[in-house]
Structures are given as structure tokens and as C-alpha cells.
Amino acid sequence: MKKSKQLRQEELKQTIERTPFITDEDLAKQFGVSIQTIRLDRMELSIPELRERIKSVATQEWKETVKALPIEEVIGEVIDLELDERALSIFDVRQEHVFSRNNIARGHHLFAQANSLAVAVINDELALTARSDIAFRRQVKLGERVVAKATVQGEDEKGRTIVSVHSYVENEEVFSGLFEMFRSNQHKELDNHETSH
Numbered sequence: 062m063k064k065s066k067q068l069r070q071e072e073l074k075q076t077i078e079r080t081p082f083i084t085d086e087d088l089a090k091q092f093g094v095s096i097q098t099i100r101l102d103r104m105e106l107s108i109p110e111l112r113e114r115i116k117s118v119a120t121q122e123w124k125e126t127v128k129a130l131p132i133e134e135v136i137g138e139v140i141d142l143e144l145d146e147r148a149l150s151i152f153d154v155r156q157e158h159v160f161s162r163n164n165i166a167r168g169h170h171l172f173a174q175a176n177s178l179a180v181a182v183i184n185d186e187l188a189l190t191a192r193s194d195i196a197f198r199r200q201v202k203l204g205e206r207v208v209a210k211a212t213v214q215g216e217d218e219k220g221r222t223i224v225s226v227h228s229y230v231e232n233e234e235v236f237s238g239l240f241e242m243f244r245s246n247q248h249k250e251l252d253n254h255e256t257s258h
Contacts, residue, residue, distance in 0.1 A: 063093075064092070066102075069092055069094070069102065070102050070105065070106055072092070073088065073092065073099070073102050073103075073106070073108075074106055074108065076088065076091070077103075077108055077114075081114050082111065082114070082140050082151075083111075084111055084206070085099045085100060085103075085110070085111065112138075112153075128144070128183070128184060128185055128186055130177065130180055130181060130188075134177065135150060135177045135178065135180075135181050136150075136152065136170065136173040136174045136176075136177045136178075137150035137151055137152030137174040137177070137178070137207070137209060138150055138151055138152070139178070139181060142181065142182065143182075144182065144183070144184035145182065145183065145184040145213050145222075146182070146212075146213055147182065147210070147211060147212050147213065148178050148181055148182040148210075148211040149178075149208065149209070149210050149211070150174060150177075150178050150181075150208075150209050151206055151207065151208050151209075152170070152171075152174045152206070152207045152209065153204075153205075153206050153207075154166045154170070154201055154202065154203055154204060154205050154206070154207065155203070156203065158170045158203075159202070159203045164202055164203040165200045165201070165202055165203075166200070166201040166202065166203070166205075168197055171197065171201060171207065171228060171235065171236045172195060172236075172238070174207060174209050174228065175195070175209050175211070175226040175228060175236060175238045175240075176190055176193065176226075176238070176240065178209050178211040178226055179211055179224040179226055179238075179240040179242060180242070181211075182211045182213060182224060183213075183222060183224075183242055183244060185244040185245050186245050187243075187244065187245035188222075188242050188243065188244055188245075189242065189243045190240055190241070190242060190243075191221055191241045191242065191243045192240075192241040193238055193239065193240045193241070194238065194239045195236070195237070195238040195239075196236070196237050196238070197235070197236055198233075198234045198235050198236060198237065199233065199234075199235050200235075201230060201235050201236075205230045206230065207228050207229070207230055207235060207236075208228065208229050208230075209226055209227070209228040209229075209236075210226065210227050210228075210229075211224050211225070211226045212224065212225050212226075214239075217241065219241075221241045221242055221243060221244075222241075222242040222244060223239065223240070223241060223242075224239075224240045224242055225237070225238070225239050225240075226238045226239075226240065
């Protein structure tokens with residue numbers, strides 16, 4: 062049975078409050094209506110579009126939290142962050158990110174999203190990528206949304222922090238990377254270590 066507009070809008074509002082980063086596409090599927098209907102519902106309810114919802118949350122919450130680089134230098138938009146644990150960002154592939162002849166995203170944008178997220182998750186004033194092992198799993202096209210998930214794995218024998226990043230379009234993995242991160246406290250240790258030899 063089709064829900065009344067009033068009921069749908071009420072449920073839509075609750076859904077967005079519970080999961081503020083849900084896309085219009087997912088809402089349309091969930092409520093069995095067109096994306097246009099969802100957009101109209103949001104406008105009537107004065108609910109901003111996803112990008113604006115993310116910006117307002119991200120700017121408030123993470124401006125103070127990200128230590129290793131300014132939040133605006135993270136490629137993609139950070140939507141979840143727990144320092145030295147995990148981080149999540151989304152990146153919408155636009156015209157300026159693709160090759161004009163085939164609308165396929167340039168690889169360095171996917172790498173930059175993953176690498177800057179690996180830096181952002183580090184709880185230190187300085188974090189630098191010492192080494193990375195990456196794989197592009199499939200081409201990403203214009204208009205697709207890439208969700209990158211970074212997880213801190215621990216430290217290697219050199220004391221570098223290992224961060225794994227997996228990027229997805231919907232549920233399909235498009236990129237994976239393992240990043241070895243230098244932290245500023247390791248530089249001191251390295252200096253001491255080198256001078257003692």
C-alpha cells in the first residue's frame with residue numbers, strides 16, 4: 062500500500078535524522094519513489110542536500126580533531142573519524158576528475174583520497190607517507206561516488222603506523238592501499254637511533 066505524502070515525509074525526516082549521510086538515491090529506493098520526489102520532499106521539509114549536511118557536520122566536528130593536516134586538505138569529505146582507529150570519506154567524481162575522452166577518473170584522485178585519509182586518521186601533528194602498496198580494482202567513472210574507509214592496523218617493526226584503505230563504489234571495491242606512516246614522534250626516535258650508531 063502506498064504511503065500518504067504526509068507519512069512518507071515524516072518517515073523521511075526521521076530516516077535522515079538517524080542516518081544523515083544517506084543519499085537521495087538510497088532514500089528513493091527505500092521509499093519506492095523517484096529521486097525527484099525525494100528532492101521535493103526535502104525541499105518542503107527544508108532539509109539540505111547531502112553535500113550540505115556533510116559539510117555542516119564535518120566542519121563542526123572535525124576541524125579541531127584532524128591534527129596532521131587541515132580538514133580542507135583532505136581529498137573527499139570526511140564523514141566519520143576516530144583518530145588512530147578509523148576514518149571514512151566520500152568523493153564525488155566530477156568532470157574535472159576524469160579523462161575527457163572516456164569519462165574515467167584519473168587514478169591520482171583515488172590515490173589522493175585514500176592517502177589524505179590515511180594522514181587524517183593519524184593522531185599526531187605530523188604524519189607523512191613513507192611507503193604505500195596500492196591496487197586499482199576497477200575503473201571509476203564520472204558521476205560515481207567513492208567511499209573510502211581507512212583502518213589503523215597497528216605498527217610495524219620500524220614503529221611506523223600501518224593504515225589500510227579500501228575504497229568502494231556502492232558495494233564494489235575499486236581501490237585498496239596499505240600505507241606506512243611516519244609520525245613526528247618517530248622522527249625523534251629515528252634521530253636518536255641514528256646518532257647512537
